[in-house]
Amino acid sequence: MESLSSIRVRFAPSPTGYLHIGGARTALFNFLFARANGGKFLLRIEDTDLERSSEAMIQYILDGLNWLGISPDEPYVLQSENRGKHISAANKLLNEGKAYRCFCTKDELEIQREKAQSAGKVYRYSGACRSLSDEAIKENLAAKMPYTVRLKIPDGVIRFKDMVFKKISVNNSELDDFIILRSDGTPVYQLAVVVDDAEMGISHVIRGEDHLSNTPKQILLYLALELPVPQFAHLPLILGNDGKRLSKRFGATSVGEFQELGFIPEGVNNSLALLGWSPKSNQTIFTLEELTAQFDMSGISKKGAIFDFDKMKWINGQHLTCLPAENLFARVANAWLDKGFIEEKEIENRHDYLLRSIDLLKERVRLVNEFVTFGSWFFTDPADYDEEGVKKHWESSDSSLLLSRLLEKWQNLASFSEEMTERTLRQLADELEIKAARLIHSVRLAVTGFTVSPSLFAVLAHLGKETVIRRIRLALSFIKNNSGKQ
């Protein structure tokens, strides 16, 4: 067995069909802890519930981790493949008298439980089978009576130091002799985790707070099996805005959904890290590398964190502006491709144009999808114009005059550069004794269809003379038709 001196952590999801955001955070913290301490980050699929598990579901998890950039360092382990080891561990305990066969039936136990509950008492297994005589056991076995295996819990108190929650102590009397092997011979979760974690040489178990109260049971199992007890760190839960555990009611809860919404891994990782962890400094925007460098268990909070979608978008936007356009290229180009703005071959043919487009827009968007919603004019003439904008900029009597005058000037421009368009526009404004802003707003609306855009003159130079002229003409006829209607 590996010694515990080498740091090995694991993320152990059950394959439920997608990578939950809470799971992703657990994975991230495991990953960061491993990286920060020169350890290994492993993945174990808890597929004990075989009916609910499939290859495809495992793939979702792998894809999700991969997308986030936190793939495991070794091939994943399937819990179901360790079944034999779980069973022999149970047998070992049985042989050593640390566990015993329980012949009570499910129905009997159910009745006892109900009785205790209706009497307002705490139900715990009575221990009826704990001291069955060897003869009785033999008889039952001979009679082929089904049995479960239960761990014999000694008197005492379990104390452990959680890296997040600090000292925890639970009296063993709170725990009853829990089942480790079902009557069909399959191992129960508690046994499986302990055996698997030991088998994988896990040194630190980092998982959700919902496992905190399982920990004493598991420690008892480590002790009984004479396995080294790992360190534990429990992460506070991620909650929905009603303060309860995050569930499907809250919209996006899986990594895949965030991806579809237009989040990038950098943003998701950053947001997730800040849910329950805080750095020593005031820094809020982190790359994965920076997180790795600064991650520290002491920064983990004990309080459940409510998920703030607005902040998450803001963080994502920060990454979008910081990342060089080249890094965004593939994702944004794909979004444009999906939307039909461009064709496959254009990704290469018009590479520079696309890249510059991304560069112009990236400071203003928060989600990748917004490159689509606010970027249509890179590719097509505006199909319609912002209503407010039309009212504001195109409904005065001289609207078309202004645009026509500009059109005249620009048609004759030899160089349609940023400097030239700006200079000529301002000249015209002077000539007409109006504010340059009037012309600028009017042109922006004509060229993009929106009232907001990146720096107008940069936009003009980027689109080129031909397109700009065409769009101004289009706008002119729109204004004409529109005023005719009224």
Next chain:
RNA sequence: GUCGCGUUCGUCUAGUGGUUAGGACUCAGGACUUUCAUUCCUGCAACAGGGGUUCGACUCCCCUACGCGAUACCA
């Protein structure tokens, strides 16, 4: 019910006996800019309640309330 854990601005949080209780998102106002969704500045806004301990408690102790989790032949 019992056990465990938690409780600082609306949200994420800093704070480890003496602070004008700090930062971030959101929101509001302002500045810059041709506009803005960018950037910058300003503002709003919090120690759950009650008892102790102490010269002095957000910080330590106890109680209450509230929340979450666990109490399965689920994981």
